[in-house]
Amino acid sequence: MSSVMDKKLVDIEKLASWLVLYFNHLGTPISPFRLQKILYYCQAWSLAFLDHPLFRDEPEAWVRGPIYKKIYNIYNVKGAIWDQIKNNNVGYVTLNENKLDLNKDQLEVIEEVIKKYSALPDIQLALITNNELPWNETRKDCEPFGMCDDKIKHKLMSDYYKSRLVEK
Numbered sequence: 497m498s499s500v501m502d503k504k505l506v507d508i509e510k511l512a513s514w515l516v517l518y519f520n521h522l523g524t525p526i527s528p529f530r531l532q533k534i535l536y537y538c539q540a541w542s543l544a545f546l547d548h549p550l551f552r553d554e555p556e557a558w559v560r561g562p563i564y565k566k567i568y569n570i571y572n573v574k575g576a577i578w579d580q581i582k583n584n585n586v587g588y589v590t591l592n593e594n595k596l597d598l599n600k601d602q603l604e605v606i607e608e609v610i611k612k613y614s615a616l617p618d619i620q621l622a623l624i625t626n627n628e629l630p631w632n633e634t635r636k637d638c639e640p641f642g643m644c645d646d647k648i649k650h651k652l653m654s655d656y657y658k659s660r661l662v663e664k
Contacts, residue, residue, distance in 0.1 A: 506596050508551040511535065512567050514596055516577055519614070525578075528571040529560070530614070533621040536562040537609045540630075543650055544657035546601055554647040557634035561625035562648055629656045 515534055519526035526534070532555075542550040555562035571577060598606075613621065625631050630648045638644035 504598060504602075505549065506551050506598060508535065508553045508564060508567060509570065510596060511538070511551060512571065518610075524614070527618065528568070528577065529618050530621065531571060531577075532563050532567060533561065533625060534609060534613060535564055535567065536625065537613050538606050539650075540653050540657045541609055542602065542605045543654035544661055545605055547654070549650055550602060550605070554650060556645045557631050557638065557648055558644060559641055561622045562631055565645070
């Protein structure tokens, strides 16, 4: 694995944009909901495998799972995903095009997350995140179907997903 000095943080908006373009390149445009879950698992597994966050932002424990409010505000507007694709002068990206300037280990985490989670139906992604400790622990003081803007802390995510590595 890379040294701590080699681990750069990426801006979550740039990563989200990159994911939108990447999925478009694959021919499977990504929904705002799926984008949220892919971002969450990129962060979770980066914390577990690399002992370092991929980006600074912490998700909020919304009813349908972890949500990055900044990304929600950008992409939950009708047509926002299409506009991102249409207005980007790159047109598409691949994993080999490291436009985010991440190290090899970080790119491998993103690639594995895409392989593991991107084909799952949205409802299954919600069920998975909502059955995991970080979301449940963070929502414990919230109403079952109420708004909750409590942040899922990186430490909680790191501890939980590292424990999942041990189980496997």
